[in-house]
């Protein structure tokens with residue numbers, strides 16, 4: 001059986017959108033740093049003159065991400081913040097082109113430490129407030145773990161209420177796959 005090439009997984013689809021939006025010199029936010037893969041991805045796209053702010057509540061995530069960024073000579077393009085994304089406006093005072101959320105738990109970490117509906121929704125509100133016109137916010141939502149289903153429903157209920165005069169909200173999901181694969185939400189500020 002051949003692997004899919006275009007419709008692969010929610011996180012890849014999020015990256016496809018981000019690649020077409022994020023340019024050299026732009027500012028981006030990785031709202032869920034984790035092991036730093038997305039921070040590296042964003043730091044490569046913003047180039048030498050851009051900047052990536054990355055958030056996580058786990059010290060371990062900052063350590064892993066710092067190592068990854070240093071190995072790839074990207075650390076100077078980033079600011080790693082040991083705080084929740086629900087506090088992002090305390091740390092960021094400029095407009096951003098992309099905000100990326102990858103919800104759930106830290107892979108290879110403590111699976112009990114997960115993103116939570118109320119802090120995720122507050123993070124989305126703050127991220128949308130920081131977005132510039134035609135900037136995007138992406139959410140890969142994992143609902144296979146115990147708290148994930150409630151978070152998915154709460155996030156979808158919230159994003160459905162966003163004013164269509166201000167935002168376009170897209171929801172994508174694989175409807176023929178087993179084991180509840182992550183879904184994707186992309187929001188563009190008009």
Ligand SMILES: C[S@@+](CC[C@H](N)C(=O)[O-])C[C@H]1O[C@@H](n2cnc3c(N)ncnc32)[C@H](O)[C@@H]1O
Nearest residue numbers: 032033034035036037038056084085105106115
């Ligand atoms: C699925 S992982 C992210 C994967 C990551 N983007 C990567 O490239 O490896 C989700 C992360 O969100 C973090 N997290 C949980 N609650 C958070 C919050 N309120 N603010 C920021 N990060 C949070 C977890 O600690 C975990 O590391």
